[in-house]
Amino acid sequence: MGYDAKFRVWRGDSATGELHDFTVAVNEGEVVLDVIHRLQATQTPDLAVRWNCKAGKCGSCSAEINGRPRLLCMTRMSTFTEAETITVTPLRTFPVIRDLVTDVSFNYAKAREVPSFAPPADLKPGDFRMKQVDVERSQEFRKCIECFLCQNTCHVVRDHEENKQAFAGPRFFIRLAELDMHPLDTLDRKDQAQEEHGLGLCNITKCCTEVCPEHIKITDNAIIPMKERVADVKYDPVRWLGAKIRRRSQSD
């Protein structure tokens, strides 16, 4: 059942760091986070790692395992052979704080730039009426646990620091899509997505969808429909004119 596994874990800080080799016991049924915890308890008490729920619900323990963005708590050791060396490194897109912990404040800054849910001003709490079929599309996006694996893997920002300013990333495209598809939201989210959050920079390679631990179809269900509707409005002359007029009357 149990065996000794070979682990390589990146240790360091914002200035410098390197991979360290460890041999560590593994028991049946364990996940990578269990092994990291065993390292803390027996070999490296100051090894820094974020985690909370250990059940795939909070999205804290994001890292890269053998180069793939994963949740440490949902990656079972049984998916590796006993001979394999398992390499654990911090998320590459965000600055390292220490060891496996990165500075994810980029995501919180982007979250603030998305205007909040705006229900009709005269609708009182308790009077909301919505059909299940109409809330389901947005509910899919609200499953997001904010692990930021999609943000980490997205090649628009993964090795392109210069794009971070103009690009909100997949997590916030599904937030915009969620609000856009909310039956009672009153703001125009499509123009926002295109003009203020860099939707146009995405060229739908679907890497974000592949790494989503909640299996949210980020590209197919959020990004592509948003892009299509942006295109509709932008390139249909009648709708383009209508949008112009409507916007002018709102600003009056």
Next chain:
Amino acid sequence: MTEIERHTYDVIVIGAGGAGLRAAIEARSRGLRTAVICKSLFGKAHTVMAEGGIAASMGNVNSKDNWQVHFRDTMRGGKFLNHWRMAELHAKEAPERVWELEAWGALFDRTADGRISQRNFGGHEYPRLAHVGDRTGLELIRTLQQRIVALQQQDQRDLGDYEARLKVFAECTITEILRDPDDADGNPGAVSGAFGYWRESGRFVLFQAPAVIIATGGIGKSFKVTSNSWEYTGDGHALALRTGSTLVNMEFVQFHPTGMVWPPSVKGILVTESVRGDGGVLTNSEGKRFMFGYVPDVFRKQYAETEEEGDRWYKDADNNRRPPELLPRDEVARSINSEVKAGRGSPHGGVFLDVSSRLPAEEIRRRLPSMYHQFKELADVDITAEPMEVGPTCHYVMGGVEVDPDTAAAARVPGLFAAGESAGGMHGSNRLGGNSLSDLLVFGRRAGLGAADYVAALGEHRPTVSESDVEAAAAAAVAPFRTEGGENPYTLHTELQQVMNDLVGIIRTEAEMQAALDKLAELKTRSRTLTVEGHRQFNPGWHLALDLQNMLLVSECIARAALERQESRGGHTRDDYPAMSPIWRQVNLICSVDGDSVRVEHQPLPSMPVELLGLFDRSELGKYLTEAELSGLPEENN
């Protein structure tokens, strides 16, 4: 001394789960400059793990529901030890708190006519839990998080700064709450602020504020098998004690009946009660639905006696009684414990929970998506095709800071408030499922209000922080780095968890409590010489060494109160005192700290007004109250 980062606020909230965020929203909405301080990233608090739903008697699914029925269920669930006023406020205000979430963007599952859907849950007479599949806690935390962002966006528009009036200090741990010295009569001085450290850098930070709201959640990390995350180290409970306040009901710890039992690394992770609410049944190794044999007298009238009746209830609740799988959690947890002890358990020491034979696979995946995912990914079990193995797991502490129900003000210390799991009284001896999320919202809001009123009444006068207290707090925080050759905090933590699990678990005896207290005293001594390696930057060994002090203090409170209470009730079962006692129902046990030791005192339970007693039959009250209490009731209760 070294320069310390300093901030000044009107209110600081410790903890960013449901109660903390709701408190912060309220305080900020009342115009106070508010800081939220949390150990994890914003949006990761343990509330995210809540699955089943938020209990609120909106009556969307069964229009017979109302606050009185909810109040009655809550008191029954807590075996009448609840603070009646908290249970009353909670039942009355929960619907409004749910509706306002919807106005802030929450998307609950819907009824056919477009209202918020409500599901059945243990101990609730009608379908009452607003829910989003089985991830309601995530919806709650995200909605509150996004409400905070909305308020920050308002401040950005009005004042040019997102953080002008509401700021979140994430990955920051508070180690002491500071206050004025006692006055000449020995009354504790008022709160002046809080001291802590940034987890990222290890640097110290001081918050000066006249009001501090504790919303730190529970204590589960003192137990080996638990559904709780690492943050649940009883920080708020311990901070309140050290500041001079008191804890109530600490002997009552809820073991959720259904945690995962296999594989070992996931042992304790929660399996939502919704599985049973939606039709799942508990069976033993003989294939028997054993819960029919465990319905206690106090609940006999409300539960089905045959499987046929129990099954009919899901379709026609008005003319049938509910199945006993939906008894309150304490009853179900004890029953599972008994089955396993009698040798009728599952292969890995639990019992079977089966929904696969009760609902179509598609329906299971729709109603219980997280459970489907969790078992598939962590245990290779397909819950649409085979039963789960489950057993009790330490889930919730009913005990907490003794508070005033209306204002959430903590006992004995002006300026200190508490809400959510870290506050006590609301749930009595046992909490009903779904009553936690509503508790967070109702009393989180009330704590925000209470703090706002308190600060307004202070006027210009603000207590000041004493520099010597700050120096003492700083010295205590770095003590583990000074000791050489001491013990590893991880080892001590493992031993503590084993002690609490083995000796202060579901079934307790005097001898075991004594043994636990002896062992806890030894661990306390050893904890003074912990050694931490490395430096202060994001060092989990150091963080654990500090959290351990809180866990040890709170564990001692639990063990002392459990030794003192000589009866069995809710989340406290004494093998040597198996009966529930009407005399003990009149007693609250109050823990305080006296120097280095924990003191437990008896205090009368506040008595329920006659109009609320009138909601119950006299025959039912007869199971809980003393003869003297019953004879004092007016005629209409007869």
